[in-house]
Amino acid sequence: MTDDPRRTRRRTLALCALPVVALFAVALLVxxxxxxxxxGETANVLGRSDGKPVIEVKGARTQDxxxxxxxSVTIAATRPEADVRLADVARAWFREDRAVMPREAVYPGDGDAEERISEEMEESQHKAVTAALRQLHLSPKDVHVKLRLGDVGGPSAGLFFALGIIDKLDGDxxxxxxxxGHTVAGTGTITPGGKVGAVGGVPLKTQAxxxxxxxxxxxxxxxxxxxEAQRPSGLRLVxxxxxxxxxxxxxxIRTDGKVPNC
Structure with a gap:
């Protein structure tokens, strides 16, 4: 007696589906x-951090x-050792205030993530000081700048550190x-020569x-x-x-002039 063709087909389909189900289950757990x-947080580079000025200048007269x-604007990301699973990615995918980013893009390289962030921040600060003093034709031999910004790390604060230093030393x-008198936010790396570079997480930073x-x-x-893809209402991109x-x-911006626009 031969098997019913329909029963055979259902059994075959079930057997074929098993590996797919298994793979899906693994994907959910791995x-x-x-x-x-x-x-993430924002930090006013013209303000104070832990009771002390974010930008402290010695050796030169400062402005009012x-x-x-x-x-300066940041993103808040899961720690490098955190387990991110498919369900987490799926939930974040449908929210405008969340982003899924390759871990390597957030924590590049090997070794201790906090140590790398600290090193990047130190390098960024050095470049910002150099760029600002060059813009003002001042020598680092005469002007000493100390920067503090708490937990706001990485190189993306470079541009705003440089602007803050210029504001302190020369203003307009x-x-x-x-x-x-405006509240101006932004992000961008800076080179010692003053070139502004790209950073990660820009849509999230505009929201912050x-x-x-x-x-x-x-x-x-x-x-x-x-x-521009997720620009919040009321925020002008420059x-x-x-x-x-x-x-x-x-x-x-100060003079209500022709402000560049994206």
Whole structure:
């Protein structure tokens, strides 16, 4: 007596489905090489951290306190040792205030992540000081700058450190601050020569900026499209490619002039 063809077909389909089900089950349980990110903290580089000025200058006269704010913006990401599973990725995928990023993009290289972040921050600060003093034609032999920014690490604070130093030392060149009383946020790496570079997590950073009161956001000009994709209402994106370009943009913001726009 032969088997019913329909029963044979169902048995065959069931057997074929077993490996797929097994693979799906494994995918649900196995950690994935991703980090989950969300809007992080902002820090006013013209303000204070742990009761001390974020930017402290010695060896040169400083300007009066700026009435506005220059907000350096971060993302908050899961730790490198955290297990991120398929279900976590799926939940984050459908939220605008979450992002799934390759772990290597958040924590590049080998070794201790906190140590690398500390090293990157130190290097970023050195580049920011060099860029700012060069812009003002000052020598680091005469002017000593100390930077503090708590837990806001990595190289993406470089541009705003440089702007903060210039604000402290020279302001707008006429005795006033760079901001014109506005809250201006932004992000970007900086080279000693003043070139602004791209950073990660820009859409999340725009959300953090608007959340904390910014109305303008300085963004590396190569990342305008990325920033515009999830731009919060009420936040104007200002593309910059250099420290000089950022200073020019701030002048337009102060004077209600022709502010560059993404």
């Amino acid at each position: 950690p994935l090489p991703f980090s989950l990110a969300q809007p 306190e700026d009435k506005g704010r220059l907000l 060149g006429a005795g006033h601050g760079l901001t014109g 900026a608007r959340r904390d009161g910014a109305t303008y956001f300085l963004v590396p000009k190569t990342q305008c499209a990325e920033a 593309p910059v490619g250099s420290l000089k370009g950022a200073l020019d943009a701030l002048e337009e």
